[in-house]
Amino acid sequence: MKVVLASCAALPEGDGDDDALVEALRSDGVDVTWQPWGTDVHADLVVLRATWDYTERLDEFLAWCDRVPALANPVSVVRWNTDKSYLVELAGRGVPVVPTAVVEPGEEPSFPDGEFVVKPAIGAGSRGAARFTDHAAARAHFEALGVKALVQPYQSSVDAHGETALVFFAGEYSHSFHKGPMLTRDLAESESGLYLEEKLRGIEPAAAQVALAEQVLDGAAELLSLRRNDFLYARVDVVEGPGGEPLLLELELTEPSLGFKHTGPESAARLSAAIRGRR
Template sequence: MKVVFVSCAELPSGDSDDDAVVDALVDVGVHVEWAPWDSGADFASADLVVLRTPWDYTERLPEFLAWCESVPALANPLPVVRWNTDKSYMVELADAGVPIVPTTLLRPGDEPEWPSGEFVLKPAVGAGSVGALRVADGDHAAADAHWKALGVPALLQPYQSTVDEHGETAMVFFGGQYSHAFTKGAMLTEDAEMDESGHYVLERLSPAAPDAARRRVAEDVVDAAAGVLGVRRADLLYARVDLVTGADGSPLLLELELAEPSLGFRQADAAAALRFASTIRAALQDR
């Protein structure tokens, strides 16, 4: 059995977070190779092609989606990737009853009325917080300039100040089953730094033990996404639900990652990599 983990040219062998998964797959008889999505590798011969770090896709989304369409055994599958690479999915999840960070979708040509208080303006197609701007209360000139510079659909969200103290809670699911969680520190800060590849903001990560309220919302998010997409939870090889704490203390969805999320193996228990390897083995048997 052959599995290809998909990367990008700047990170041809990933960012090292998946190293334990590769070892776990080898232990159970699965051969793993890394290849950038645009490298011309023979993806069609693989039994399963798993998107891991193709983080330059945001600059070339039509080309990337065309490549996804050409891959017979892609995980997560093309309809999921196409839906999830545009963050306007947040509006659909809100319509499905998911408690989200209030989100307004802006289109080029719109002349937004900026809200009071701090807010975030970020491209609808983006990864790693690239292109996201935290706007200070009343600094509408900065918002206007950033909106004009983006030139693409964007999301407008009130900044959740609880992130400064508590960060985000990222909850990871494999094959629809909860695996583990980790905390991401506030990223839209003055001292934020990009990694050497330029594809994501460096994160401060640590293990997490989510409370019942967060577990419940995360489960609801996965259910809602499966319903919107018309798939079973088990059809999602992986999912990462990013939650923040609202002003009233309740968990809110900030993002749902179904295309190419970091899965936090370095912040998880050692068995997390084994769980993902087992989920991949099960997916191979279903083909």
């Protein structure tokens, strides 16, 4: 089986988190190589991994995904998931989601009381996301972005507890890791400029967080007329709501970091098995 891990020109072999996956695939007899997206690719399966500059060239990226014969996750999933407006759709299916308003360029945004976040609807690595209490400053930020944006009340629990990222392969739970607060002043930008450096560590999720993640994947599969195991990989980012309840912050089905550096080799082995199951 020949597998290509799709990257980008700035990070042609990813950021190192997928090294364990490469090792697991090769141990399982898979011919695996890295290749930046946008180029012609010939493989049994192309797995999107570090395509993190797509936000600036989304139409080109989606057109390339359309041309790839065997893509994971599938292009229909990528097209839906690269616009974070999917949060509103999931909320409409009864999924507990951080309250989200979508604002189009030229529209007058309505901001909540207290602290809130404005971020691009199409974005990665927390770039363009910022916290505000001042409505005028938030409006200026939204206008400077010049793109569709999300407005969400900031969940103050993140400052103390961060986020929990729950990772699934072929619809089955694999592992979790903790993400420190992202919208703080002390986070540095990566050398590539494609994302902010995160503070990560392995963690055991609460049962309620796993239950929410399962509900999220079921809702997404239903919306896309797919089965949960059609998602080769998924990362469900969960935060604690005002009453301590878990809320969905983001569902990552396109090119998420999967936290292999912060868990044991069995996690990479599980994704290798899921990839080989797509032959």
